[in-house]
Amino acid sequence: MSTEACDFGTLVDPKHRKYQCKYCSKVVTSLTRLKFHLGGIHGEVIPCPEVPAGVREMLRNELLQKRFGKVIKDFEELNLPTLPLKRNRCESPSKIVKQESIQTHCSGTSTNPNPETHFTFANNVKESAFPIRQVDPPLNEAQKCTGRFFYGTGVNSPSKIVKQESIQTPCSGTPTNPNPETHFTFANNVKDSAFLIRQVDPPLSEAQKCIGRFFYETGVDFETAKSPSFQKMIKSINGSVEIPTYHELKGRILQEAVKEMQDYTSHIKNVWAATGCSILLDGWVDSKGRKLLIILVDCPSGTIFHQCADISSIENDVVKMEAFLRKVIEEVGVDNLVQIVSYSTSSFIDDVVKRVNEKCKTVFWTVSASHCIELMLRKLETMNDVKEILGKAKSITQFVYSHDNVLKLLRDFCPSVDELMKPSKIRSIVPFLTLENMVMEKGNLQRIFLSSLWKTLECARTGDGQRVVDLVGDKTFWEGALMVLKATIPLVNVLKLINSSNKPQIGSIYDTIDQVKETIKSEFKNKKSQYVKFWEAIDEIWNKHLHSPLHAAGYFLNPSIFYSSDFYDDAEVSCGLCCCIVRMTADSGVQDLIIMQIEQYRMGKGLFGVGSKDAQLENIDP
Structure with a gap:
């Protein structure tokens, strides 16, 4: 059948190229x-509204195919040479601080239990290098490790070297020489004008590798x-060793490091067919206002950078975004792909997901755990109490930080805390960490506003000052603060661990959310009237955005959970496992084999007997 539109319409105005539809008589401009x-x-x-279904489908497919082709071509030609080299989620990053038990807040003690025994997640955001052709002779292991350290931390200027996030490779790690005293040994007779010139490229020593680490860790x-000045520093150290020169660092060592990274990424890609993989999407806005999409591919062997694209022009175009993601899926391999982890819960992404799933029915979609837990905290934050x-806690911190004299009193009376406002890389948890600080320093804060030093300050006689005094002395404020912490700190701890742990999420997230809810229930002494509203807020985000059949299957297939006394096989878990089996393989023979092996796994028989041994539970992956 012809797909010429003129077969289905009549030219009624040749001058203005107007055509009339033969089905509904509507007049439009152009074919x-x-x-x-x-x-x-x-x-x-x-x-x-009147066109036959066959005609509509034929023309629709033709038009969409052309549009997809244009979009794909645009993305193939995408070049972002001025992209920022590193994402900064917070202006004032700080180290991850472990949280004290909720029960110790009023007493002021700091037993500091380790929450890492409950929550295990991974933060897999790493990048790979770009290809550069090798032209010089092969480098030895010492030179490659030095170069890898340089380029992994991106010390040189962005115009010369592309700054890369560190990625663990088979050769990365600590130096083979454990004695730090032998790492920095230089010649006494090094001339001021230049370093020793090498006619042949000898192996690099541990000292040279340590010099490289110094350069890259400090950003020199x-x-x-x-x-x-650098040459004078070398002259002051005893010993004799050459260091990598400027030209070596930006030349063949870099080329060899890139080649090694290419080999590493090739190895990762080769295991996708055996282990499966996940596409990780992360969206953010750079300093120029561009909306960027970072695409990573993760598997048990490691995570690699796949692509970065500027999606500003297609952000709200479902058809174009679908075409772009379908191309990414084709590059990764739909048979290799298990799930796509999104960064957003917007209706736009939901529409894209539905369209992609029409073509890729075996691929699961979920939203990143960290984003969903942030949504849970935001949901709790909107509750009136x-x-x-x-809001009251914020008014206290604003008052303290607006008056230098009050801030000085805070630091004098509360020596155990550096700041009342606790910074974090994760902005959404800052209000809760700050409130926790206040509760822990409750006694000291009250002493500040009862002290004679406070009464001598001019701000003590202002309306704002008096309101803060009233708040700090208000029993109901502290009771309310403790209530908020009981409901939120379990989620805060999980979110922190998602961003710091190196353990996989898929096999533990189902159990972790259950533990969060049980912890909240316990903090409220099992009083349903007090904890149920927090459970409902968590369940709303879990059911709508986070939960996936893969999480239920991961919970079932995680030996450390399955063979424990806490495992609970309810209908949701069983249905999730069955859904994964049916969607991921259409072969009934393979499905029967999986079901038979699941029974062996359930009973801990055969090879699965290893996974049921208590001593082995923590060492076996799901």
């Missing part, structure tokens, strides 16, 4: 718009190797 009209594609013209530019307490 292209007539095709959109007949193909039922919204956005260009109103779809024809390669040009520093030419400075007189929680909002009220956080």
Whole structure:
């Protein structure tokens, strides 16, 4: 059948190229718009309500194919040479601080239990290098490790070297020489004008590798190797060893490091077919306002960078975003792909997911655990009693930080805390960490506003000062603060561990959310009237965005959970496991084999007997 639109319309105005639809008599301008009209594609013209289904489908497929081709071509030509090299989620990052038990807040003690025994997640955001052709002779292991350290931390200027996030490779790790005293030994007779010139490239020593680590850990530019001050520093150290020169660092060592990274990424890609993999999507806005999409591919052997794209022009175009993601899926391999982890819960992403799933029915979609837990905290934050307490706590911190004299009193009276406002890389948890600080320093805060030093300050006589005094002395405020912490700190601890742990999420997230809810229940002494509203807020986000059949299957297939006394095989777990089996393989023979092996796993028989031994539980992956 011909797909010419003129076969389905009549030219009624040759001068203005107007065509009349033969089915509904609507007049449109140009053949292209007539095709959109007949193909039922919204956005260009109103779809024809009378066109036969066969004609509509034929024209629709033709138009979408052309559009997909154009979008894919645009992305293939995408070049982002000015992208920022590293994402910074918080202006004032700080180290991850372990949280004290909720029960110790009023007493002021700090038993500091280890929450890592409950929550295990991974933060897999790493990048790979770009290809550069090797031209010089092979480098030895010492030189490669030095170069890897340089380029992994991206010390040199962005115009010379692309800054990369560190990625664990088979050769990465600590130096083979454990004695730090032998790492820095230089010649006494090194001349001021230049370093020793090498005619042949000898193996690099541990000292040279340690010099490289110094450069990259501190962010020192390669040009520093030419400075007189650096040469004087070397002269002051005893010993004799050569260091990598500026030209070596930016030349063949870099090329060899890139080649090694290419070999590493090739190895990772080769295992996808055996282990399966996940596509991780992360969206953010750079300093120029561009909306960027980072695409990583994760598998048990490691995570590699796949692509970075500027999606500003297609952010709200479902068809174009679908075409882009389908191309990414084709590059990874739909048979290799298990799930796509998204960064957003917007309706736009939901529409894209539905369209992609029509073509890729075996692929699961979920939203990142960290984003969903942030949504849970935001949900709790909107509750009236929680909002009220956080607002009062904010007014106290604003007052303290607005008056230098009050801030000095705080630091004098509360020596155990550096700041009342606790910084974090994760902005959404800062209000809760700050409130926790306040509760832990309750006694000291009250002493501040009862002290004679406070009464001598001018701000003590202001309305704001008096309101803060009243708040700090208000028993109901502290009771409300403790209530908020009981409901939120379990989620805060999980979110922190997601961003710091190196353990996989898929096999433990189901159990972790259950533990969070049980912890909240326990903190409220099992009084349903007090904890149920927090459970409902958590369940709303879990059911709508986070839960996936893969999480239920991971819970079932995690030996450390399955063979424990806490395992609970309810209908949700069984249905999730069955859903994964049916969707991931259509072969009934394979399905029967899986079911038979699951029974062996359930009974701990055969090879699965190893996984049921208590001593082995923590060492076996799901």
